[in-house]
Amino acid sequence: MNEITVPPKPQKSPTKIVRNIGIGIGLLALYVWAFATIEIPWGRIFSERTIANFDRVIPKLFSPDFTFAEKVLNYMMETLFIAFTGSFMAAILAVPFGFFAASNINRNPFLNTMGKWILNADRTFPEILLALIFVVAIGPGAFAGVLAIAIHSVGMLGKLYSEVIESIDMHVVEAMEANGANKVQIFFYGIMPQVIPEFLSYAIYRFEIDVRASSILGIIGAGGIGTLLVISSRNRNWDEVGMILLVIIIFVSIIDYISTAIRKRIV
Amino acid sequence: MIEFKDLSLVYPNGTQGLKNVNVKINEGEFVVIVGLSGAGKSTFIRSINRMVTPTHGELLVDDENILKYKGNDLRKLRTKVGMIFQNYNLVKRSTVMKNVISGRLGHTGTLRSILNLYKKEDMALAYESLKRVNIEEKLYSRADQLSGGQQQRVSIARVLTQQPSVVLADEPVASLDPPTSHQVMKYLKKINREDNITTIVNLHFIDMAMEYADRIIGMRSGEIVFDGPASEVNEKTFEEIYGRPIKEDDIRGGKDDNEQTP
Structure with missing residues (x-):
């Protein structure tokens, strides 16, 4: 049987690779910056009170x-x-x-x-x-x-x-x-x-x-x-x-x- | 009668569509315009109903220069000069009847047509036209349910309903297969003979041109390079018009497998 080979993918140009890496780093930086500056009060979110509130609210929502x-x-x-x-x-x-x-x-x-x-x-x-x-x-x-x-x-x-x-x-x-x-x-x-x-x-x-x-x-x-x-x-x-x-x-x-x-x- | 007097047309982008065309087309003639694409066939045809406007010369239809027509005069001219297109140009979502009656628009008042209040004679005429191209059983079908050949017949019926004295057909068979092409050409020839409607058809198939035309006009780069009765034309004439040897693509063929037409 004849082996059919797919022609190799065209090589990406170096400038394109550099550009893509640049975009990746930029996006990552944006995320880090965004999360770092909004000061999420993790302590309060996972506090006893939140859980108690959920216990009070959620069951009621599901018993209309x-x-x-x-x-x-x-x-x-x-x-x-x-x-x-x-x-x-x-x-x-x-x-x-x-x-x-x-x-x-x-x-x-x-x-x-x-x-x-x-x-x-x-x-x-x-x-x-x-x-x-x-x-x-x-x-x-x-x-x-x-x-x-x-x-x-x-x-x-x-x-x-x-x-x-x-x-x-x-x-x-x-x-x-x-x-x-x-x-x-x-x-x-x-x-x-x-x-x-x-x-x-x-x-x-x-x-x-x-x-x-x-x-x-x-x-x-x-x-x-x-x-x-x-x-x-x-x-x-x-x-x-x-x-x-x-x-x-x-x-x-x-x-x-x-x-x-x-x-x-x-x- | 249609008369071109030293007519030229230059498109805004500089292309010369027509170059000093002088020709006279008599009433009731069946003229086929041949030429390669880009030779100016479409421009020639579309000048007659002013879908394009020549830039120089005179164009007489029934002894009136139509080049200065505007508004009402232009619409009146177009009611008199019907047109058939390569892609049929029917409203696909409308019924066959609605498409055919739209041939009456030029004769009908605006309000009347919007409210669909056509005269009985007009409706009868539309039905009669459909019968003449043998497609009356599709009256209430939607246009997009028909085959290409059937759609082209509906568009012929639309033109008939218009009761024109001239019919222009711009490559009417270019999207059809050979047997259907012959069918459509035969219907065009039939209405030309029966109603004495001057018919001008653009074609690039040499065998069809020779078979159906009374007279053949050859065009190349905007100029008329041949004009004569179809009987005087042979393959050599076409080679001169086209400026190259005849190829297989220039011939439609398929004449013999066509039996269902008038």
Whole structure:
């Protein structure tokens, strides 16, 4: 039998080896520096008290207070509504932003870059910060949460939409131009059919994220289950906290499952 | 009638697409443009519906210089001049019917088309067009479920629905296998004969050009180097047009295994 030998690997150049070693040493130094400066109170972490606290808290978390369930479910529904309304608003608002930031539609390089920057800037505001602003501006409650979710989600959805639009088959658009269609007709016949399924898929995915996000917005008074979470934990009712966590975990898992199933069928 | 008068086109990057082209194409002719890739075939065809804009000279379609057309006039011209592409350019996620009716867009008001309120005659015309290329049973299938040859037939139906007086076909068979290529060419020839539609096709297969064309125009580096009836053409003519000996790739073949067409 013929022996087949694989050709030897190309030799790495010395400069590359030196560079890689340099990067390795640099990273190591960064870790050492980081851990050395934060002064971890090892003594306190492994003290008797911590262990006692764990003994008190953990078992309670795992024995949720089911009499509390109805109230938790009501707040969870509010959370879902906040997430749904917020992502619904974002899913629609993001469409014009998406087209504005898509380089194959908005051909003006300056306006196009501006569109991308607006979306980038929007994404740098965390929901919780936006919620804080809206709680102050329009008062505490679910609507503040809705606005925070909506505005934050526009940033991400707008960017994803613009990427979808940039990946469409422009030849179809060309074909429509070639048969005398006007711009509006091209939009509805050539572009929309190509992007709608992906838009929907991303909007549903965003809803999934928004459910998780809106469950903590209540901590600063923007409605939903976070309100309950903060009250129960302040009062150290760990069995109530356990119940809340259980409901959040169940709902988020169900929504993840459903959203994945739907998204698989859309695209 | 289409008339090129000393037409030249220089692309912004300096490439010369067309160089002093003078040619007259009569109504109802079936013209095949041959030439190697980069010879200016596409530029020639795309000038006629102004997908590209020549930079010098005049281009008359029905005795009007189309080079100064803008907006409405341009759209009206494009309704009159239908186009078929190498990659079919159908909306893959839309149904065959929706693709075919989109040939009507140029004749239909914006609001009407967005709301899908097509006239009964238009729907009938779309169905009739599908029937003429024998693909009416795929009416409600999604375009991406069809084979390449079927998609190209749908795109012919789309052009028919447009009721054009000129059809331009830019390498319509380059992505198809030999039997399907002949099928598509036969349909193009059929509508050319039945509706007296002026048809201009880009091809680089010499056997297909000789078989289907009334008239062959040869191009090399933006210039017309041959123009004459298909009957006067032989392999030697092609060698002159291409400027090199004929190769196997220049011939499509497969004519004999094709039996299912009109």
